[in-house]
Amino acid sequence: MNKQAWIFALLITVLTCSFFVGKQSVTAKALLIPSNFPTPTYDLSKNPLTEEGFALGRKLFYDPLLSKDGTISCASCHQQDAGFVQADHDLSHGVEDRLGKRNALPIFNALFRKSFFWDGGVPKLDFVPVNPIENELEMDEKMDNVVHKLNASTNYRALFKNAFSVDTISSKEVLQAFAQFMYAMVSANAKYDKFVRKENNTLLDKEELAGFNLFKDKCASCHSTDLFTDDSFRNNGLDNEHPKDKGREEITLNLADRAKFKVPSLRNVSLTAPYMHDGRFNSLEEVMDHYANTVQNSSTLDPLLKSGTRLGIPLTSNEQKQLILFLNTLTDSTLINNKDFSNPKH
Amino acid sequence: MKNKLFLLAAFVIFSIASNAQSVQLQFKNQFNGAPLSFDQLYQTPIGDSVKFSTLNYFISNIELVDKKGNSYKVPQDSSYFLLKHQNDSSKTISLSNIPAGKYQQLVFTIGVDSVRNTLDVSRRTGTLDVGAAARGMYWVWNSGYIFFKLEGKTINQVDSLRKNFRYHIGGYGGYDSKTINNIKVRTIPLKSLVVKKGKNPVITIDVAVERFFNSIIPVKILEHPSVMWGDFSVKLANNYEQIFNLGGIKYE
CATH class of the missing domain: 1.10.760.10 (Cytochrome c-like domain)
Structure with a gap:
């Protein structure tokens, strides 16, 4: 970094x-x-x-x-x-x-x-x-x-x-x-950016920092770089069957891409609910719960989600809270308030 | 004005020096040897009754090859043509500045090469303009040109029921992941094409549409009424690659 x-x-x-x-x-x-x-x-x-x-x-x-x-x-x-x-x-x-x-x-x-x-x-x-x-x-x-x-x-x-x-x-x-x-x-003016760029002595608080450390350990393989995505396509275990939306396979026609979707950037994620390609989760709490508890197996499930003793990412409820506090530091209020990007008629 | 005169003079001198001439390519869509008509009911070689409503295809990257194997390539930016059956003028391609000589092969791509499928928008003008000429010949969700489009109805002889069929064939091989590549480079032997001053050669390419349904594998329409982005498109592209053949060469 x-x-x-x-x-x-x-x-x-x-x-x-x-x-x-x-x-x-x-x-x-x-x-x-x-x-x-x-x-x-x-x-x-x-x-x-x-x-x-x-x-x-x-x-x-x-x-x-x-x-x-x-x-x-x-x-x-x-x-x-x-x-x-x-x-x-x-x-x-x-x-x-x-x-x-x-x-x-x-x-x-x-x-x-x-x-x-x-x-x-x-x-x-x-x-x-x-x-x-x-x-x-x-x-x-x-x-x-x-x-x-x-x-x-x-x-x-x-x-x-x-x-x-x-x-x-x-x-x-x-x-x-x-x-x-x-x-x-x-969009690069979140609290997190000021922290990593050492601007105005910006610091993450203790809980946010704990979340950041957890993030680096458990999330950053896919949500990598300061774009918070590696731009790859992965199956994150939302379902074990995929009759409706085949995701990346619809482009590559490769069965190995079944139900793989673009890893989204997490920047401004506190603003962009609902989550996932079908918008099934309304809150970051539900997203955390999914990764901790409800990941479904299928042949194309991402290997990183089945490397442990059980599917998903082991996260205690406190760790989930800390992660969400860290994700909130990715919110860039200058993006949503920048008049350059607003409706020119207003 | 002086500049313009100079350019004109330079052009004339260049033209005489290189003895560059024009060559016309005329594509003749046919069914069983007769000109294709959208008003007529036809029988495919497999026995389906059909009436066509759309036949469009891209021809690009045109080359002429002489007996030594040297090839003259039409400059790429002016080498993309979209031929539409219902637009007669689109089916005649006029090539200018072809160096004088004797050529033995005509080479062209049926479709649009992979590089051009991924260039920025400033290189997608003319027939490749997705907001003009290329309407209906471009996939927006899976960026890329449709190379060959054949549509119509098949009519059941027993109960007269009509069913639409749609063949939209494209696929340039994929940008960051390998996928279907239906780009077909067709080589047409010419025996001898003479390009020289006063000759004005016209090459006719016959497009035998009936063979779309059987040139390599038989295609029963009701089994495949709609083929677009899918594995079967590869078989259809193999079929239609064969339907472009030399009709003849004449000098006007």
């Missing part, structure tokens, strides 16, 4: 100077890479961050125009005050009250992730938005219709011209604007 103070690695060397996209002058926006994070996976040189592109991505994110009937925006299922998931919904909620197949995942720190969605079906951030837009249970729209609707708006045409120097909007600019908004959404 990096013990250095909070160092800003400026990817864009010149903060406020203008540069040119085609004929149009745009303003570079600074992107801050936390010193305790792994290197970005997104190729920023292909789509550098600009004030104009970011603002456009933000506007699109909050615009229900993206959905078939104009009722659902990205923010419907990715709410800022809920750590960019949908509060109180086990499954994501689409147009005409349709229910999605899985629980919405948070979208912050996408810059560092190796693949997207519970099954990792989308390896590139550029193509993440097309999935919910075209999913019949979510926005049920077609990407070409989105492009038509945007081109029909004088306001959007002007904004795209400013940001990308185009007279006619195409999916390329739409997806690049989205990518800019998403990859700039870096």
Whole structure:
């Protein structure tokens, strides 16, 4: 773990100077890479961050125009005050009250992730938005219709011209604007971060520290690095049969991937209830109870959950409490209060 | 203006010097040797009655190979074509700047190569634009292009019941885990294709749609009415790889 103070690695060397996209002058926006994070996976040189592109991505994110009937925006299922998931919904909620197949995942720190969605079906951030837009249970729209609707708006045409120097909007600019908004959404200002980066003499209290030590011992094999995920796919023993959702197997068609799902980041986990791919647990207490007491066996159950004398992770009730206290230190209030990421209309 | 004149002059000189010419590829979708029609009822070689409603496929990474084995590759960024049966102009591919010479093989990919399936969005323009031309030819949940799409109805001769069938075949091999790879590189022997000034060659590729149902393995539609992302797609891709063959070469 990096013990250095909070160092800003400026990817864009010149903060406020203008540069040119085609004929149009745009303003570079600074992107801050936390010193305790792994290197970005997104190729920023292909789509550098600009004030104009970011603002456009933000506007699109909050615009229900993206959905078939104009009722659902990205923010419907990715709410800022809920750590960019949908509060109180086990499954994501689409147009005409349709229910999605899985629980919405948070979208912050996408810059560092190796693949997207519970099954990792989308390896590139550029193509993440097309999935919910075209999913019949979510926005049920077609990407070409989105492009038509945007081109029909004088306001959007002007904004795209400013940001990308185009007279006619195409999916390329739409997806690049989205990518800019998403990859700039870096969450790294939790109490935990200040503690590991030794900022403002921040310390974890005795119980949180006990939780941290337990975490390193019992959880960090999967929830590794300061992203709190190794980005792998694992079966964490929710069920012993998997008739409905085969998880990663649906992408790889490999039986060995049955019921494996993306290890989620634990950042802001106190905000992102309910938990698991199907949102079956409403509280972190239920999650702890699962790992301690109710892990189910199946052929693809993660080996780390069957290495002991019984299935799961041995955790006393006091240890579970300490772990939850530690997980609460991963809550980044600057993310949920950052006006940069809020609805531009409010 | 001076600059433009210079560029024009350079282009003319380059064209004369390299003697580069155009070549046309015409894809002719057929059923039992006659032009395919979506209005007609056909019998597959397995005996199913069918009426088609969609036939789209990507042709990409086109190359011409001479007798020494040297190949001329069409520059990759302009080598992705989406052919739709109902759009006649899409079925003619015009290649320009082909170096003069004699060629013995035409090579193309049926589908989209794996690299292009994972490039950033700035490299997915034209026929690969998921928000325009490639509508319906892209899987959003399992990122990747649909290479070959054949849809229609099968009609039971006894009770006249109709059932839809849908074949959406894709799969570029997977990004971080190995998975289905249905990319097919087809080599078409040409005997001799002469590319030279004033020749204007037109290569016809016959696409024998009836053989989709039996060229390697027989496909009974009711046993496989819907094939998309699954193991059986590999068999269908093996079948359709064989249906692209040389119709002829003429000079216009």
